[in-house]
Structure formats: structure tokens, C-alpha cells
Amino acid sequence: MARQRKERLDATAWLARYFLGPAQVTDPRRRGRAATEAEAERDRELQGGFERVTDASGRVYLVPRGDEPA
Secondary structure (H helix, E strand, O other): OOOOOOOOOOHHHHHHHHHHOOOOOOOOOOOOOOOOHHHHHHHHHHHHHEEEEEOOOOOEEEEEOOOOOO
16 A cells, blocks of 8 residues: 655645634624524523633633532
8 A cells, every 4th residue: 555645835835724724704804793692691501500620730621610529
């Protein structure tokens, strides 16, 4: 089985991949749509239902409120 050569990126492709990120579909100066009431309610529930915790190694994760780690 033949090994495939790894694709080498030219400078433009490298800049596009690592600096610019994904393509912007809309005008970046245009405001996005407003959140619906259902979306806002879901966001409030998620924000109130979880707590951000940092462990000894510095990793951040979410735990449900009220549950104390042992």
C-alpha cells in the first residue's frame, strides 16, 4: 500500500487556515438576529443550573448546582 504525501500548504493557504479561521457568510458589521423568548429562557436555565469549577491542574468544567464534589 503506497503512502500518500502530506499536502504542503503555500503561504496564503497557511494564513487562511490558521489566522483567518472559517469563512464569514454575512457582513461582520451587521447585527445578528435577536434571541427568541424560548432561547432566552433556555439560556437562563443553563446559566443558573450549572457552576464553573476549576480543578487543581487548571482545567475548567461545569457541574450541576447543588452537587458538591467529594
